Amino acid sequence: MPCRIETLEKPARPTAFAPLPQPLAWIEADMLALRARGLERSQRIRSGRQGDAVTLDGRPLINFGSNDYLGYAGDVRLTKAAAKGACAEGFGAGASPLVSGHSESHELLEQSIARLLETEAALLFSSGFAANIATIAALAGPDDIIFSDARNHASIIDGCRLSQATVRIYPHRDMAALATLLAGDRDPVARRKLIVSDTLFSMDGTLAPLASLCEIAHQYQAILMVDEAHATGVFGPRGSGLVEESNCNDGVHLRVGTLSKALGAAGGFVAGHQAVIHWLRHKARASIFSTAHPPSIAAAATRAIGLLAEEPQRRKTLLANAAEFRDRLLSAGIDLGEAEAQIVPIMAGTAEAAVRLADRLASNGFFVPAIRPPSVPEGRSLVRASLSWHHTVETLQRLASTIEALRHEP
Numbered sequence: 001m002p003c004r005i006e007t008l009e010k011p012a013r014p015t016a017f018a019p020l021p022q023p024l025a026w027i028e029a030d031m032l033a034l035r036a037r038g039l040e041r042s043q044r045i046r047s048g049r050q051g052d053a054v055t056l057d058g059r060p061l062i063n064f065g066s067n068d069y070l071g072y073a074g075d076v077r078l079t080k081a082a083a084k085g086a087c088a089e090g091f092g093a094g095a096s097p098l099v100s101g102h103s104e105s106h107e108l109l110e111q112s113i114a115r116l117l118e119t120e121a122a123l124l125f126s127s128g129f130a131a132n133i134a135t136i137a138a139l140a141g142p143d144d145i146i147f148s149d150a151r152n153h154a155s156i157i158d159g160c161r162l163s164q165a166t167v168r169i170y171p172h173r174d175m176a177a178l179a180t181l182l183a184g185d186r187d188p189v190a191r192r193k194l195i196v197s198d199t200l201f202s203m204d205g206t207l208a209p210l211a212s213l214c215e216i217a218h219q220y221q222a223i224l225m226v227d228e229a230h231a232t233g234v235f236g237p238r239g240s241g242l243v244e245e246s247n248c249n250d251g252v253h254l255r256v257g258t259l260s261k262a263l264g265a266a267g268g269f270v271a272g273h274q275a276v277i278h279w280l281r282h283k284a285r286a287s288i289f290s291t292a293h294p295p296s297i298a299a300a301a302t303r304a305i306g307l308l309a310e311e312p313q314r315r316k317t318l319l320a321n322a323a324e325f326r327d328r329l330l331s332a333g334i335d336l337g338e339a340e341a342q343i344v345p346i347m348a349g350t351a352e353a354a355v356r357l358a359d360r361l362a363s364n365g366f367f368v369p370a371i372r373p374p375s376v377p378e379g380r381s382l383v384r385a386s387l388s389w390h391h392t393v394e395t396l397q398r399l400a401s402t403i404e405a406l407r408h409e410p
């Protein structure tokens with residue numbers, strides 16, 4: 001059943017910027033430099049919902065540019081759950097979780113997450129970004145060492161910086177290099193060692209070697225924390241993520257995830273041992289000093305977790321379609337890096353080449369965004385197709401044919 005209220009006031013954008021006061025004038029020069037490097041971004045305005053098609057700046061396009069992997073972001077069942085939550089508990093949470101912001105909807109959601117992940121407990125945050133920075137900064141401090149994959153998400157990088165720990169970056173998924181770093185770091189002063197990795201890397205579509213990470217963490221008595229942001233809902237027999245898929249529940253100490261991607265809602269979480277989560281409630285500053293996210297969003301996320309159990313075919317279809325799509329492009333000689341999931345990067349090289357390819361795909365009716373620095377290193381720009389359960393095999397074939405045809409254009 002569609003929502004009854006579907007039209008909103010149309011926003012208007014200012015067309016010119018006012019001149020900046022002198023202390024901020026440097027920003028204009030900084031923007032000019034970004035523009036000169038082809039890195040100026042324009043934020044598109046979406047009309048209506050996420051879905052297989054999306055209208056951006058008034059232009060309808062087939063949507064390969066959202067993290068709505070299971071098609072729940074625009075699902076009316078989540079809208080209804082949110083409406084019920086808002087009616088029962090009001091819209092705003094009104095306070096931080098430790099004061100009076102933690103509603104029954106939040107409690108139910110934390111328990112649902114813990115059940116899904118088969119962990120003892122979970123702690124909610126208002127975003128996955130907040131979950132990463134708060135958890136890392138709580139676990140590690142100036143005397144500690146963090147070992148971080150070179151392609152970890154920005155929120156992990158910022159969490160490492162915030163912690164003031166010594167950070168050792170190991171090359172992407174290079175377990176021999178990680179083991180060497182740990183072996184060489186027998187620093188008697190360092191109190192704790194923390195290994196942190198995405199499970200499904202958001203730009204490359206690659207998977208972390210979880211079994212090896214667990215072995216190495218065990219060998220060197222390091223804490224192992226993983227970020228399942230893009231794997232939650234997609235991998236694993238119950239849809240809890242790559243840890244479940246790889247049978248690594250016992251070796252991973254802490255799992256961060258987000259409710260904003262496959263689950264179609266918003267908010268982040270960390271899950272693990274009850275004693276650790278209880279301690280984090282006292283230490284994770286982005287939880288302690290921030291208003292809990294609205295109870296209606298918690299109610300919608302709990303509904304989405306229920307849908308993971310009711311609709312396992314969505315994740316199966318998505319992964320099967322993604323494998324077929326990748327195979328077809330690979331056999332046509334398209335460079336997809338080492339992608340192995342529903343995130344499929346088409347390597348372009350320069351930022352200009354990525355933007356050119358994305359523009360041409362848009363001219364053919366597909367929204368496949370260009371990903372440029374700082375999201376990826378200089379020279380590794382790409383066009384990222386994020387596949388969703390919404391996409392039919394026919395749509396995927398049309399996109400593949402278009403990419404194959406466009407790659408010969410200068």
Ligand SMILES: Cc1ncc(COP(=O)(O)O)c(C=O)c1O
Pocket residue numbers: 127128129130132153155198202227229230258259260266267268
């Ligand atoms: C790997 C990874 N972790 C964390 C996040 C942050 O999650 P959220 O969007 O819920 O803040 C993202 C978001 O893009 C991500 O890609």
